[in-house]
Amino acid sequence: MKIDSHLHVYPELKSFFIENESHGNTTSKFKKIFRKIIIPYNTTLHLLQEKSRLLPEKYIPYSDRLIALFGTVPTLVDSTESSLLYQMDKNNLDAAVVIAHPPFISNEFVLKLSKKHKSIIPIVNIEKNELDPAEVLERYIVSSGARGLKIHPAADGFKSDDEHYHKLLKIADQYKLPVIIHTGCIHIKPFYKDPELGHVHHYESWFEMYPNCKFILAHMNYHYPSEAISLLKKYENVYADTSWQPIEVIKEAIDTLGSDKLMFGSDWPLVGENITYCLSHVEKLLERNQITSEQYENLMGLTAKKIFIGD
Numbered sequence: 001m002k003i004d005s006h007l008h009v010y011p012e013l014k015s016f017f018i019e020n021e022s023h024g025n026t027t028s029k030f031k032k033i034f035r036k037i038i039i040p041y042n043t044t045l046h047l048l049q050e051k052s053r054l055l056p057e058k059y060i061p062y063s064d065r066l067i068a069l070f071g072t073v074p075t076l077v078d079s080t081e082s083s084l085l086y087q088m089d090k091n092n093l094d095a096a097v098v099i100a101h102p103p104f105i106s107n108e109f110v111l112k113l114s115k116k117h118k119s120i121i122p123i124v125n126i127e128k129n130e131l132d133p134a135e136v137l138e139r140y141i142v143s144s145g146a147r148g149l150k151i152h153p154a155a156d157g158f159k160s161d162d163e164h165y166h167k168l169l170k171i172a173d174q175y176k177l178p179v180i181i182h183t184g185c186i187h188i189k190p191f192y193k194d195p196e197l198g199h200v201h202h203y204e205s206w207f208e209m210y211p212n213c214k215f216i217l218a219h220m221n222y223h224y225p226s227e228a229i230s231l232l233k234k235y236e237n238v239y240a241d242t243s244w245q246p247i248e249v250i251k252e253a254i255d256t257l258g259s260d261k262l263m264f265g266s267d268w269p270l271v272g273e274n275i276t277y278c279l280s281h282v283e284k285l286l287e288r289n290q291i292t293s294e295q296y297e298n299l300m301g302l303t304a305k306k307i308f309i310g311d
Helices: 029-037 039-054 057-077 081-090 107-116 133-144 163-175 200-209 225-234 247-257 274-287 293-309
Strands: 003-007 095-099 120-123 149-151 179-182 215-218 238-241
Touching (some): 029 039, 095 107, 095 293, 225 247, 247 274, 247 293
16 A cells, blocks of 8 residues: 655646646646656755755755745646646555645645545644634544644744644544644745744654644654654654655664654655655665565555554
């Protein structure tokens, strides 16, 4: 089984060169050509992203902003429902964990997609201005089939002790709901109101306070994965996805932790071709006999299945 544990899908742009509306979800000729010519561009951006952590500390924020800026091109053109289905088919994915990000990607949009496609596992994200976040989350779980909660303090600008988060976490703990936390300090203001809140150490107290939650550290703390690996080793209920991590970090994490705490993730469609590029890392590790077939199976789907679907 292959599951991508971290994706997003954007609503359709009502533009003639993005989708041919007269043919429903038929992919336009423009998009087919775009997909062919953009691959080298996307690959270069991914390589730059992986190497940017080697820069002197003071230059990393500039690198983050440039990669985010140039990554908007493929994201704007090829990031919708039909694009996701194409990428899932191309990469032989059995399921995709699709994460809402209001107001750009509403919870209702993601939940509706999951009703339409059984292969989509919906994750909700309750906006910071919601008056009764606990009631809204519980309704999404009970009535709408939400399979997890996303918390993004860097984008919200809320600290870990904020009441908004603890109201949500109490409900998540009650329902044993998986909680995906954005981790990693990515310097892309104003999209992230406070990038420093991405550092994973801010959330260690949650892992003890809410033991029924399985916490997934999205992006494995990005530029500083060793901090995430330490917490994964310390807490039984903490997991991580591999999105934005280079092949050597994935190998280090498996060597340190085993494979049952890790899951494949791509953060598609940001930058573009994320699924194919990130999948190549795991495939190379298997081809080089640097991981076993059992570790490969856990990483590529069994861990995510256990957390988001159940045994």
